[in-house]
Amino acid sequence: QVHLVESGGGLVQAGGSLRLSCVASGSTNSILDTSWYRQAPGKQRELVASITSGGKTNYVGSMKGRFAVSRDNAKNTVFLEMSILKPEDTAVYYCRADFLDVVDGRDTYLEAWGQGTLVTVSS
Secondary structure, three states, X not given: OEEEEEEOOEEEEOOOOEEEEEEEEEOHHHEEEEEEEEEOOOOOOEEEEEEEOOXXXXXXXXXXXXXXXXXXXXXXXXXXXXXXXXXXXXXXXXXXXXXXXXXXXXEEEEEEEOOOEEEEEEO
């Protein structure tokens, strides 16, 4: 199993920056991809960015150019650097890890989620 803990959220003014961290524990060697999602009040959870175990990154929509995802494999940590923050970036940010485990004798793709960290951007 994989356990994720996010940190780094807080209150920031529009135009500011924040760095979120997602620390993984447990079967970290089985992690394939790690993604950041966010959920704003009253809205559905949406994908923000992802990074593969090999370091390939992917960004979604308006986050391109403002957000950067990276990883430190030695520390089992994935980061989300957010800059030029806007009030509409206000949300709870979640980390998700896709990993491979053996369930009932079969290789099975599973996912783990962190508890989320709140980012509030004031205008």
